[in-house]
Amino acid sequence: MRKIVVLLLTILFIIQPSDAEAVTNQTGNTLSLMDQLADEALQLTKSERYDDTKIILEKFENLLNDNSYYALSLTMDEWRILQLSVTEASKIITNEDFTEGELVNSLTKMRLAVDAVATEYEPLWTAMEQPVMASFQTVKAAVMDGDTAHFYDQLNAFLSLYEVIYPSIKLDVSVEKVQQLDAQIQYIQQYSDELFASADGIKEMEALQTNLESLFENVDEDEADPSLWWVIISTGGIIILTLSYVGWRKFKAEKESKQQFEKEHKN
Template sequence: MKLKAAIFFIVILIVAPVTIQANHHISSIEKLDQISDEALQLVKSSRYDDAKKLLEYFSNEFLAYTMENHGFSIDELRIVTLAQNEAIEAMGNGSMDHDERINRVTKFRLAIDAITSTNQPLWTEMERPMMTVFGGMKDAAMQGDAENFHSHLNSFLSLYEVIYPSMKLDVPVQRVQQIDARIHFIDEYRPRVLAEETGLQELVALETDLRDLFNQMSEDEADPSLWWVIITTGSIIIVTLSYVGWRKYKGNKERERAKKRM
């Protein structure tokens, strides 16, 4: 009995520190995720100064975590740092409108979730708004409706920009590059997409790539505790991006008219 007790005691001494370290690791990761979500809620409430302070606090916590755990790759650190810097810059930019600030911090929020979540990442729940906007763009192209095509395409690009860092964190680089190349082609050669059959074929190919991507990424179920974040983030995008895209399109039109007058 004394031998069994001694063995049990030794096992406890070995296992306990590992368990404590694992719990510390989980709590640190969850803290980073929580800070990013709180920053997004502050921005939604137009509390930009508070959001900036929280984002700067995140920077210190993120640095401390990476120094202690070495849990992220160089690419992950680069992508997250870039998204964070853009979010902080947006908080200090007095000329940037509210919707764009939300988009910047949403991009950061989704990137943090992509590197911290063990379930289906939040950015994959953007499939419905993204494909809805894409459907409007495709329909407009098929009907030759240039104005609606440009408006929907601008909205689609805004949404794509929000999830792009998260995609790079979760999706193989070759697949991201393939989707990115198709999107850049459609954006760069808008008149050809509207006027030529090959343009419509490119839209169909992109639609297939996007659906395959989301289907593959949706194999795991999302953590139920994150559904409220998914719903609020999706609502932000659905409500704001169509307006942002339309305004961007109108702005481009105004610049074209101004050039013609010169």
């Protein structure tokens, strides 16, 4: 009897690591498949095969919903960001009035977020350093030149690019640093007039530049997928044109509303 018990315990001891390894492999395979689907959706959109893109997004969403965050070894925040990313892309592509720029913007955001979750090192979003920082430099230059009209155009172009990497940043960067960036960007959006009123405006821009640069420091950059670079370069103008104008009109309307509110309360 004792020999049987020892034998059973030995078998259990051998099986348990194998089961754990199987679960780990299954989790890794699922995340790898999700990463492939996100990339495929982006490629299909690049080829304007939107019906096929819908099918891939449905597969991705079903795969995500069929696996809980616990089953995928994800945090709730990681699972939620992936869910929001695919929901946003699906919502855009089912809208009859969607533009290529909006869809590419959304799918690139989703592609980078999935990569940030699926890979432990060398996040793909760091490949966006050059276009993000170049866009920011045009905003800073507009402030230094006192060019208000150009500032609003370039600010919204920058914000559209920053939004692409924002979900990935939330996954890979400390909460404190993300909150600091959020506060700085919100200040520039809400108090743009003050940027041109004194030298403090340049200081605010330089402080934001320092924090943006720190995002990409001490992070090993992955060799970006050539197809992703193609999307970034070739659709950058589309993203900027489609989003900056809409964003500028929204910003202008909010600003006029705020001024009207302050005027009424003064009276």
